[in-house]
Amino acid sequence: MQHVDQILHADWVIPIEPSGVTLSDHCVAILGDRIVDVLPSARVSQNFTTDHEIALKDHALIPGLINCHAHAAMTLFRGLADDIPLEPWLRDHIWPAEARCVDRNFVHDGSLLAASEMLRSGTTCFNDMYFFPDEAAAAAIEAGIRAVVGMIVIGFPSAWAANVDEYLHNGQRVHDRYRTHPIIHTAFAPHAPYTVDDDTLRRIATLAEELDVPIQMHVHETQREVDQANAEDGRRPLARLAELGLLSHRLIAVHMTALNNDEIAELARAGVSVVHCPESNLKLASGFCPVAQLLEAGVNVALGTDGAASNNDLDMLSEMRTAALLAKGVANDPAAAPASQVLRMATYCGAKALGMEADLGSLEAGKLADIVAVDLGGIGAAPLYDPISQLVYSGHRDQISNVWVAGRRVVAERKLTNVDIASLKQTTDHWRDRIKN
Amino acid sequence: MQHVDQILHADWVIPIEPSGVTLSDHCVAILGDRIVDVLPSARVSQNFTTDHEIALKDHALIPGLINCHAHAAMTLFRGLADDIPLEPWLRDHIWPAEARCVDRNFVHDGSLLAASEMLRSGTTCFNDMYFFPDEAAAAAIEAGIRAVVGMIVIGFPSAWAANVDEYLHNGQRVHDRYRTHPIIHTAFAPHAPYTVDDDTLRRIATLAEELDVPIQMHVHETQREVDQANAEDGRRPLARLAELGLLSHRLIAVHMTALNNDEIAELARAGVSVVHCPESNLKLASGFCPVAQLLEAGVNVALGTDGAASNNDLDMLSEMRTAALLAKGVANDPAAAPASQVLRMATYCGAKALGMEADLGSLEAGKLADIVAVDLGGIGAAPLYDPISQLVYSGHRDQISNVWVAGRRVVAERKLTNVDIASLKQTTDHWRDRIKN
Numbered sequence: 001m002q003h004v005d006q007i008l009h010a011d012w013v014i015p016i017e018p019s020g021v022t023l024s025d026h027c028v029a030i031l032g033d034r035i036v037d038v039l040p041s042a043r044v045s046q047n048f049t050t051d052h053e054i055a056l057k058d059h060a061l062i063p064g065l066i067n068c069h070a071h072a073a074m075t076l077f078r079g080l081a082d083d084i085p086l087e088p089w090l091r092d093h094i095w096p097a098e099a100r101c102v103d104r105n106f107v108h109d110g111s112l113l114a115a116s117e118m119l120r121s122g123t124t125c126f127n128d129m130y131f132f133p134d135e136a137a138a139a140a141i142e143a144g145i146r147a148v149v150g151m152i153v154i155g156f157p158s159a160w161a162a163n164v165d166e167y168l169h170n171g172q173r174v175h176d177r178y179r180t181h182p183i184i185h186t187a188f189a190p191h192a193p194y195t196v197d198d199d200t201l202r203r204i205a206t207l208a209e210e211l212d213v214p215i216q217m218h219v220h221e222t223q224r225e226v227d228q229a230n231a232e233d234g235r236r237p238l239a240r241l242a243e244l245g246l247l248s249h250r251l252i253a254v255h256m257t258a259l260n261n262d263e264i265a266e267l268a269r270a271g272v273s274v275v276h277c278p279e280s281n282l283k284l285a286s287g288f289c290p291v292a293q294l295l296e297a298g299v300n301v302a303l304g305t306d307g308a309a310s311n312n313d314l315d316m317l318s319e320m321r322t323a324a325l326l327a328k329g330v331a332n333d334p335a336a337a338p339a340s341q342v343l344r345m346a347t348y349c350g351a352k353a354l355g356m357e358a359d360l361g362s363l364e365a366g367k368l369a370d371i372v373a374v375d376l377g378g379i380g381a382a383p384l385y386d387p388i389s390q391l392v393y394s395g396h397r398d399q400i401s402n403v404w405v406a407g408r409r410v411v412a413e414r415k416l417t418n419v420d421i422a423s424l425k426q427t428t429d430h431w432r433d434r435i436k437n
Numbered sequence: 438m439q440h441v442d443q444i445l446h447a448d449w450v451i452p453i454e455p456s457g458v459t460l461s462d463h464c465v466a467i468l469g470d471r472i473v474d475v476l477p478s479a480r481v482s483q484n485f486t487t488d489h490e491i492a493l494k495d496h497a498l499i500p501g502l503i504n505c506h507a508h509a510a511m512t513l514f515r516g517l518a519d520d521i522p523l524e525p526w527l528r529d530h531i532w533p534a535e536a537r538c539v540d541r542n543f544v545h546d547g548s549l550l551a552a553s554e555m556l557r558s559g560t561t562c563f564n565d566m567y568f569f570p571d572e573a574a575a576a577a578i579e580a581g582i583r584a585v586v587g588m589i590v591i592g593f594p595s596a597w598a599a600n601v602d603e604y605l606h607n608g609q610r611v612h613d614r615y616r617t618h619p620i621i622h623t624a625f626a627p628h629a630p631y632t633v634d635d636d637t638l639r640r641i642a643t644l645a646e647e648l649d650v651p652i653q654m655h656v657h658e659t660q661r662e663v664d665q666a667n668a669e670d671g672r673r674p675l676a677r678l679a680e681l682g683l684l685s686h687r688l689i690a691v692h693m694t695a696l697n698n699d700e701i702a703e704l705a706r707a708g709v710s711v712v713h714c715p716e717s718n719l720k721l722a723s724g725f726c727p728v729a730q731l732l733e734a735g736v737n738v739a740l741g742t743d744g745a746a747s748n749n750d751l752d753m754l755s756e757m758r759t760a761a762l763l764a765k766g767v768a769n770d771p772a773a774a775p776a777s778q779v780l781r782m783a784t785y786c787g788a789k790a791l792g793m794e795a796d797l798g799s800l801e802a803g804k805l806a807d808i809v810a811v812d813l814g815g816i817g818a819a820p821l822y823d824p825i826s827q828l829v830y831s832g833h834r835d836q837i838s839n840v841w842v843a844g845r846r847v848v849a850e851r852k853l854t855n856v857d858i859a860s861l862k863q864t865t866d867h868w869r870d871r872i873k874n
Contacts, residue, residue, distance in 0.1 A: 078819070079826040083775035116816055282762035283830075285771040312830035313817060322759070325719035334722040338520035379553055380750060380834075382515070382862060383869030389516040393720075393749035397817075398835040425819060432820030 004029045006052040009041045012060040012387045016347050017362035020340040022387050030369045033406035037365050058377030060387045064124025064370035065316040066350025068275040069254045069304025071130045073110030076431045077309040086284050107132035109427050111139035116419045121315040121397035124370040124405045129189040131160035134174045137184045144410035144418045150189025164200050192218040193237035205245045214250050214355050221255035222286045238263050252353045257287030264297045273300040273353035278322045280306030292331035302350040317395040320346050339392035369407040375399045441466045443489040446478045449497040449824045453784050454799035457777040467806045470843035474802050495814030497824045501561025501807035502753040503787025505712040506691045506741025508567045510547030513868045514746040544569035546864050548576035553856045558752040558834035561807040561842045566626040568597035571611045574621045581847035581855045587626025601637050629655040630674035642682045651687050651792050658692040659723045675700050689790045694724030701734045710737040710790035715759045717743030729768035739787040754832040757783050776829035806844040812836045
């Protein structure tokens with residue numbers, strides 16, 4: 001008989017591992033920040049005692065969703081400039097706004113807005129790439145969401161760093177600061193092959209080994225990127241990254257819309273993870289990631305929202321749905337990317353991309369208690385034949401009722417426990433007025 | 438000075454006509470089931486008196502969304518059989534379930550479930566195609582949603598009709614019954630070119646003229662449909678429909694994923710409306726409707742969810758977003774299908790497809806008061822640069838706070854005023870148990 005901190009009972013527990021399974025009338029026993037056991041509710045009293053028991057009727061418990069590619073602070077640019085081709089969008093809107101506004105406060109406030117939106121839609125961990133990652137970390141800690149903050153490196157100066165050496169130095173300071181933090185993790189985040197030079201990429205590959213962290217990078221985002229690289233140095237970006245020693249299980253290659261069969265095979269062989277951002281890819285007309293082919297080749301495919309400036313929300317339920325639908329359209333196969341596989345992409349595969357699959361991505365004894373309760377009792381999920389199907393094909397953020405990160409309840413009955421929404425709204429309004437002008 | 442029944446004030450009124458306009462601090466004055474005026478709130482006291490004034494802070498008012506293609510009753514099959522190719526999906530799952538379960542009660546209960554979901558997500562009118570259209574009408578009246586119920590015709594027997602003559606006869610009885618009804622309208626709904634013969638299609642063309650109603654039909658849903666028709670009678674289905682006299686402003690051609698340039702030009706010339714169902718097309722891998730090309734050619738393009746068995750929700754906000762995103766990806770142009778155009782597709786263009794643009798689809802004096810209030814005050818819509826952009830790219834059903842159909846409030850503070858959700862849920866559970874077995 002073991003005493004635990006809390007026991008969550010639900011009509012359905014979807015553990016993700018093993019894949020495709022839905023356990024009826026099960027519960028999750030939690031001690032500290034870890035899951036102790038997942039077992040039938042009927043058997044719990046034989047094994048555990050607790051002072052905190054929550055019964056979630058009509059609910060499914062799932063591992064927290066992992067948003068594997070975000071620029072959280074850019075949520076302050078949500079809807080600033082839509083329906084504009086990529087180059088004028090960056091040149092005339094996003095970059096000038098960034099030059100004018102991005103500082104420590106911007107990143108803190110934008111990241112807090114993003115963290116709040118993500119928690120309320122069932123995301124418990126996001127993999128971020130932006131300036132001032134220490135501020136993103138501070139906002140994540142404030143909201144109570146897990147974050148992998150990117151040690152960003154880009155070949156032009158910003159308010160965060162003047163040059164590549166400073167980017168690397170500042171990034172490593174952030175890494176050192178949060179090395180043992182329970183919910184803040186780090187990754188290298190070189191922006192893209194075309195904005196970071198060979199020497200820097202080699203240094204990042206070495207440093208990533210030393211620090212034992214992943215490397216997140218935009219790669220093959222558009223056919224144009226690939227064609228330009230090919231024209232300039234006779235190689236496709238992936239070939240260059242391979243020569244620089246970056247193609248490994250550490251690489252989180254984001255977007256990947258332009259891939260040939262040899263490259264897909266090479267990604268599988270090298271253990272590279274791909275992050276698919278279907279809504280951003282559509283909105284910016286970046287091309288179609290060959291998700292069904294990647295999955296068939298055995299590549300680990302995770303999901304991300306990208307920044308809210310090109311999405312325009314940070315809702316992983318909606319992203320799962322778009323991913324599941326789009327994969328079918330692109331593969332011309334209605335059986336491609338079935339619901340259970342897509343739910344796995346948004347959980348376990350995200351954890352694996354981040355190198356955290358031993359701790360995250362499924363509801364199993366020993367894993368961190370990052371857990372989301374989804375209310376399937378409403379008419380939008382009715383009739384309920386299959387909870388996984390309903391979650392992926394008709395799941396909406398209004399069904400997310402409770403969220404725990406590392407055993408701590410950060411959304412309770414649809415309300416954030418750590419963030420004051422009214423004050424957040426006010427801060428956001430202030431930024432809107434400043435950004436607009 | 439005129440006395441009106443109610444005046445709705447909002448921070449923003451998006452009238453749709455003229456296109457792309459957002460009016461700040463305006464109001465809508467309503468008398469009976471019609472809009473009397475749309476004017477600045479500051480000027481209302483000079484023109485109108487009323488006993489019912491509603492102030493919708495942080496809200497936008499838009500015309501009710503028009504779902505131009507639904508099989509409402511099939512909501513009872515939501516999630517019954519996902520991730521299955523079209524033919525086994527129909528043959529092994531949907532058709533057997535229909536054969537076993539579809540009767541008057543099924544259609545009533547399924548349509549009530551659909552109507553409830555649609556109202557709560559901002560849809561005020563749906564264009565339906567299913568058996569027992571009189572039951573769909575009864576459910577729509579019960580919920581208070583406007584419906585165009587289809588006089589379905591299909592070349593095989595069902596519980597609703599034994600043969601084509603009976604389909605036509607039963608359909609016209611429904612038409613007669615609701616001819617003067619304020620919120621029930623009718624359209625012919627021949628299922629598809631491959632399930633209705635020439636003679637019947639000719640009769641429908643004539644009858645549609647006589648009754649002055651539109652004709653809704655699945656057309657060119659897949660390349661396979663076009664190829665099979667071509668192989669069997671040497672013509673593409675659209676060419677056959679043209680010869681039968683069906684290509685006119687009366688035709689609401691649903692799906693249209695397989696089109697050549699000549700056909701697009703012909704649709705524009707003939708005034709045919711196309712209903713784009715992006716989520717269903719993706720889920721069933723039916724192909725990609727060339728939306729940007731159709732819009733450029735001047736074709737009237739409306740939006741529909743299709744049935745919940747292939748979507749899996751009836752949420753027009755989500756459908757708008759998918760349409761806006763997908764059009765960009767398919768056209769390889771991030772400026773394709775901009776937000777204001779997509780919002781127009783879901784409102785005015787839907788009304789036009791139904792031949793009801795004089796009464797519906799925009800907030801203008803003289804039009805029917807089918808109005809939706811969208812709460813843009815939450816953090817999911819923040820920061821708010823452009824209400825139309827936020828609505829299309831980050832709009833969620835949880836933002837729909839109030840809905841009026843023909844001046845009658847059918848959703849009040851996010852609750853349906855005419856439907857008991859608990860009892861609806863119970864009915865739905867009963868159907869699930871019956872359908873599953």
